[in-house]
Amino acid sequence: MDQFTLNLLVVGATFALYIGIAIWARAGSTAEFYAAGQGVPPVMNGMATGADWMSAASFISMAGLIAFGGYEASAYLMGWTGGYVLLALLLAPYLRKFGKFTVPEFIGDRFYSAGARLLAVICLIVISVTYVIGQMTGVGVTFARFLEVSTSTGLYIGAAIVFAYAVLGGMKGITYTQVAQYIVLIVAYTIPALFISLQLTGNILPQLGLIGSYAPSGGDVAFLAKLDAVVTELGFKAYTAESTNYFNMFLFTMSLMIGTAGLPHVIIRFFTVPKVSDARSSAGWALVFIALLYTVAPAVGSMARLNLTTTMWPNAVAGKALEGDAVSLADIASKPELSWVQTWEKTGLLVMKDLNGDGKIQYVNEPAPLAANTKALADATKAKDDAKIAELTAARDPILAEAQVGNSGKTFAEMGLKGNELVTVNNDIMVLANPEIADLPGWVVALVAAGALAAALSTAAGLLLAISSAISHDLIKSTINPNISEKGELLAARISMAFAIALATYLGLNPPGFAAQTVALAFGLAAATIFPALMMGIFSHRINKQGAIVGMLVGLVFTASYIFVYKGWFFIPGTNNLPDTPDQYVFGISPLSIGTVGAILNFIVAYVVSMMTAAPPKHVQDLVESIRVPKGAGKAQAH
Amino acid sequence: MSDRSSKAYWAANVRIILISLAVWFLCSFGMGIILRPMLMGIHIGGADLGFWMAQNGSIYVFLVLIFVYAWRMNKIDKEFGVEE
Numbered sequence A: 001m002d003q004f005t006l007n008l009l010v011v012g013a014t015f016a017l018y019i020g021i022a023i024w025a026r027a028g029s030t031a032e033f034y035a036a037g038q039g040v041p042p043v044m045n046g047m048a049t050g051a052d053w054m055s056a057a058s059f060i061s062m063a064g065l066i067a068f069g070g071y072e073a074s075a076y077l078m079g080w081t082g083g084y085v086l087l088a089l090l091l092a093p094y095l096r097k098f099g100k101f102t103v104p105e106f107i108g109d110r111f112y113s114a115g116a117r118l119l120a121v122i123c124l125i126v127i128s129v130t131y132v133i134g135q136m137t138g139v140g141v142t143f144a145r146f147l148e149v150s151t152s153t154g155l156y157i158g159a160a161i162v163f164a165y166a167v168l169g170g171m172k173g174i175t176y177t178q179v180a181q182y183i184v185l186i187v188a189y190t191i192p193a194l195f196i197s198l199q200l201t202g203n204i205l206p207q208l209g210l211i212g213s214y215a216p217s218g219g220d221v222a223f224l225a226k227l228d229a230v231v232t233e234l235g236f237k238a239y240t241a242e243s244t245n246y247f248n249m250f251l252f253t254m255s256l257m258i259g260t261a262g263l264p265h266v267i268i269r270f271f272t273v274p275k276v277s278d279a280r281s282s283a284g285w286a287l288v289f290i291a292l293l294y295t296v297a298p299a300v301g302s303m304a305r306l307n308l309t310t311t312m313w314p315n316a317v318a319g320k321a322l323e324g325d326a327v328s329l330a331d332i333a334s335k336p337e338l339s340w341v342q343t344w345e346k347t348g349l350l351v352m353k354d355l356n357g358d359g360k361i362q363y364v365n366e367p368a369p370l371a372a373n374t375k376a377l378a379d380a381t382k383a384k385d386d387a388k389i390a391e392l393t394a395a396r397d398p399i400l401a402e403a404q405v406g407n408s409g410k411t412f413a414e415m416g417l418k419g420n421e422l423v424t425v426n427n428d429i430m431v432l433a434n435p436e437i438a439d440l441p442g443w444v445v446a447l448v449a450a451g452a453l454a455a456a457l458s459t460a461a462g463l464l465l466a467i468s469s470a471i472s473h474d475l476i477k478s479t480i481n482p483n484i485s486e487k488g489e490l491l492a493a494r495i496s497m498a499f500a501i502a503l504a505t506y507l508g509l510n511p512p513g514f515a516a517q518t519v520a521l522a523f524g525l526a527a528a529t530i531f532p533a534l535m536m537g538i539f540s541h542r543i544n545k546q547g548a549i550v551g552m553l554v555g556l557v558f559t560a561s562y563i564f565v566y567k568g569w570f571f572i573p574g575t576n577n578l579p580d581t582p583d584q585y586v587f588g589i590s591p592l593s594i595g596t597v598g599a600i601l602n603f604i605v606a607y608v609v610s611m612m613t614a615a616p617p618k619h620v621q622d623l624v625e626s627i628r629v630p631k632g633a634g635k636a637q638a639h
Numbered sequence B: 001m002s003d004r005s006s007k008a009y010w011a012a013n014v015r016i017i018l019i020s021l022a023v024w025f026l027c028s029f030g031m032g033i034i035l036r037p038m039l040m041g042i043h044i045g046g047a048d049l050g051f052w053m054a055q056n057g058s059i060y061v062f063l064v065l066i067f068v069y070a071w072r073m074n075k076i077d078k079e080f081g082v083e084e
Helices: A003-024 A030-038 A042-053 A056-098 A103-110 A114-147 A151-201 A206-210 A223-233 A246-261 A264-271 A276-294 A297-312 A329-334 A336-347 A368-383 A386-402 A442-480 A486-509 A515-539 A545-567 A591-612 A618-627 B003-034 B049-079
Strands: A350-352 A422-425
Touching (some): A003 A114, A030 A151, A042 A264, A056 A246, A103 A264, A103 A618, A151 A297, A246 A515, A246 B003, A264 A442, A336 A350
């Protein structure tokens, strides 16, 4: 059976499973549609939350970020898991006790203000829509690579599947489908990791392999030390090197943590459990299932990095990379174990150029002056600026005569090199090509495709539910037509979900070209608006309507503006006021990390404004008292 | 529940939250980021302690923290008679 048929079979089987579950778990009431009737056991809810949370970014991109970012990319690992501690301790139990369906509903009731609720709805929609675009593009790309359809066809198929089970089943259908999707994605992620860890370290557990020793050279050197030695020899930063900006790394980690705790589609998961005590343990179970992937990710990233490097420099396995020859184009074309290089070259995610025409591909890091020249040359070539190309090419030889190749002590000119010949290695390859790099059987490759789709679809469904419940429950039911019947509200929820899917598909087909940056916006806004508002609503009696609204507005405007100043206003290219480079950042704080500062401003402003205005009315203070005590949570009421 | 015991229940809850958050901060931002240069000499297998905490260790601590918190709170809920 060829790889394509195998991919089709495995992906087809998982899709049939999701649809089957959707038909079995249709939602009959708004309580089932919004919160699965609050009957989901904590372990199962944890598993569904895990699938909901782990998106295409976690499954496909994160290991690649770690592979090339090394220690500094730990911010993702700590940030995207540590947020669950905040959820379990500071938000989940109290919001479950509050016993309503949506995040804006809590903000509206606690701050006794339709304005606050509307502001929360706006933040929720901006956060969730930016997030869902990334998932839809992920679905399209995975389909295109593994099932040989066009990206847009892939997107339509993905949208149809989500439509089927999310619109039919609501939270109930989504939750049970996510349980199945979790199992698919975790198996797909860990199986290649187990094999690769065994090959490289002799240790089947990737978590132990990471700190184990490097087996292929006899096992007397630690795996991480070997990786450091190989990459620094080629001129790259050591994998375990210290951060160049600990302050920014701190703020970035914090932004991801409080952003995670403030993401509406994650928070609503805790409305689905039967009791307050279940909300606490459910966050723990969610983290158990997330940790299964997140503790494996550093091993996947680092091992893929080493495998990639030793593929390019075969001599690096036993000795020094530069003392042997680089991989030859003839070998890449003929050896079956290198066929993945060609497969990925076709997608454009891996680009090689034999600059010096020696028939080999030398993968090295270009020192700063050379890299700057290379980039300028590429830009000039793109712009077809012949004068500029000639000028830059002429400037190249003296630079090559000066620039050192890694720590070889020789210059590019002395080694006969014209630059780095592995021009592009996309982060996403690290997970998707992992089974092929390690030469694993075809069914593992098919499983990775199904896993990537499961990760993207499960997150998309959770986001779409958050969007549709905000529209039908917080806008239509509470503002536009309060007398709407239960049946009418359910229909409105389904229609708004169908509309949200159509919008997400449209944006996925026409990505505004800034999908990666928008994630910064989603986390930054969740951190600067929703998290502080919820936390103050629970832990303070005194924060009032005025404080909460002004605080959220300040967090929203400040965070969005700081991101737009560097990334372009509303991400329109060319409208940024300052270049997006570290030397331009205020105190070295990158736009990715600014959510933390936005959150601090929100807290301060909300406190000061509340102190200057009247205390909240008695019934609101009683509400705060009541959510602090687990007793009497019961079923959620549709008020 | 009387006003006094409700205050005591909340105080007990806040105390556990603060202790847990102190551990949460120490293990991630502390050992994983700020203190890493100082912990270079301590090794966990092939990694230095700070690196390992940042990439793996802190996640294990987070897990333990949440379950310990849930367990402690269930006990306190019972003590104060506010469990469901």
